[in-house]
Amino acid sequence: MLxxxxxxxxxxxxxxxxxxxxxxxAFLILGIAVGAVAIYRxxxxxxxxxxxxxxxxxxxxxxxxxYHHIKGEIEKKLLLEYLIIALIVIISGFxxxxx
Amino acid sequence: xxxxxxxxxxxxxxxxDGLHHRAKALNLSYLASYLxxxxxxxxxxxxxxxxxxxxLGQVTFSSDQIIALTNAKRAQSGLAQLSFNxxxxxxxxxxxxxxxxxxxxxxxxxxxKTPWNFISSAGYRYLxxxxxxxxxxSDASSVVDAWMASPSHRSNILDDHFKEIGVAVASGDxxxxxxxxxxxxxxxxxxxxxxxxPLAQASPVPSPQPSPVQIARVQEKPSxxxxxxxxxxxxxxxVSVAVELPSLSLQSEQNTQATVLASRxxxxxxxxxxxxxxxxxxxxxxxxxYTLRKSHLRLRSGVLAHLAILAFVLLAIWYAxxxxxx
Numbered sequence: 001m002l003x004x005x006x007x008x009x010x011x012x013x014x015x016x017x018x019x020x021x022x023x024x025x026a027f028l029i030l031g032i033a034v035g036a037v038a039i040y041r042x043x044x045x046x047x048x049x050x051x052x053x054x055x056x057x058x059x060x061x062x063x064x065x066x067y068h069h070i071k072g073e074i075e076k077k078l079l080l081e082y083l084i085i086a087l088i089v090i091i092s093g094f095x096x097x098x099x
Numbered sequence: 100x101x102x103x104x105x106x107x108x109x110x111x112x113x114x115x116d117g118l119h120h121r122a123k124a125l126n127l128s129y130l131a132s133y134l135x136x137x138x139x140x141x142x143x144x145x146x147x148x149x150x151x152x153x154x155l156g157q158v159t160f161s162s163d164q165i166i167a168l169t170n171a172k173r174a175q176s177g178l179a180q181l182s183f184n185x186x187x188x189x190x191x192x193x194x195x196x197x198x199x200x201x202x203x204x205x206x207x208x209x210x211x212k213t214p215w216n217f218i219s220s221a222g223y224r225y226l227x228x229x230x231x232x233x234x235x236x237s238d239a240s241s242v243v244d245a246w247m248a249s250p251s252h253r254s255n256i257l258d259d260h261f262k263e264i265g266v267a268v269a270s271g272d273x274x275x276x277x278x279x280x281x282x283x284x285x286x287x288x289x290x291x292x293x294x295x296x297p298l299a300q301a302s303p304v305p306s307p308q309p310s311p312v313q314i315a316r317v318q319e320k321p322s323x324x325x326x327x328x329x330x331x332x333x334x335x336x337x338v339s340v341a342v343e344l345p346s347l348s349l350q351s352e353q354n355t356q357a358t359v360l361a362s363r364x365x366x367x368x369x370x371x372x373x374x375x376x377x378x379x380x381x382x383x384x385x386x387x388x389y390t391l392r393k394s395h396l397r398l399r400s401g402v403l404a405h406l407a408i409l410a411f412v413l414l415a416i417w418y419a420x421x422x423x424x425x
Contacts, residue, residue, distance in 0.1 A: 085130065
């Protein structure tokens with residue numbers, strides 16, 4: 001059974017994690033929104049649009065690795081999931097923009 | 100039973116063990132198979148384009164079509180039609196040839212040649228001039244639509260200063276790829292300066308600002324200042340310096356055209372990429388909705404990030420166009 005102090009420490013930790021979740025996701029969405037604006041502004045310049053897709057995908061991979069590392073839940077399966085989705089995004093972008 | 104199994108593929112579900120599981124279609128092996136499908140599809144299209152491009156469609160478009168569509172856009176805005184000019188057309192063809200020869204995609208060549216050099220070399224003496232470039236489009240209307248969607252190119256097309264036009268459509272090898280270039284040149288000849296207008300006011304346009312990033316629309320004061328009665332200047336080219344009136348016979352003689360092979364490739368690639376990405380996006384979206392509706396479940400880590408990146412690429416593909424303008 002948890003003592004009052006331990007419960008308080010657990011609550012503080014959960015609160016910190018919740019704050020981390022919100023901040024981290026806000027940061028990710030901000031980065032992706034910047035990418036979306038760049039894609040729109042670079043209409044008719046498919047080479048640079050593909051470059052934006054690459055940069056944003058790299059940002060997504062870095063974000064995922066850092067975020068899950070901080071949360072202490074990094075594992076091979078999760079990283080593989082990120083990697084496959086990143087590859088789907090890159091190959092879709094390559095097929096469309098670097099034709 | 101079968102119904103449950105099918106549903107289990109697409110939405111999170113509870114197994115006999117009482118635990119909730121993600122949709123089977125989101126398992127790593129399934130995600131990897133989507134990736135494989137995309138790779139195989141892209142490789143297949145590449146091979147078809149290489150071996151039998153006619154399967155993917157074949158379209159021919161010409162400079163006359165570009166001129167007609169440009170004039171149609173001007174007419175819609177209540178502007179006067181642009182007259183065809185053979186010298187501008189020759190300048191556009193020279194520019195396209197130079198882009199293939201020197202392997203560049205820019206308004207200024209690596210050796211420093213500007214669009215105005217090509218126009219002057221063709222013997223066209225201008226008061227105003229402009230250039231629009233396009234590549235990789237599969238039909239004339241897509242080219243003009245893309246220019247109209249870009250503010251700087253649109254302002255060239257709808258510029259009331261311009262009176263004449265010349266267009267070249269050429270195919271060749273650029274940056275290691277077979278591409279189709281469209282060069283559109285606009286101009287107002289010196290001979291069209293109103294005679295009663297004083298010289299100082301006849302050329303109020305500032306000189307172009309040479310910069311690494313060239314804007315599509317450039318107006319230039321001609322290097323020899325225009326005179327009220329312009330004399331034909333000796334030119335190394337056999338083309339007459341005098342501004343010629345447009346004629347139908349000239350227009351058809353100077354009409355350039357190119358055949359686009361595998362013209363439907365872009366539409367196919369766009370459709371397939373959009374479909375597959377949208378499918379994976381929908382699976383993650385369903386997982387989020389399902390988890391939020393079950394108060395005792397926690398959202399799987401990383402799902403929101405996957406959804407965000409997939410939404411980004413969906414948006415990017417949705418707005419993609421099959422060509423580039425400069």
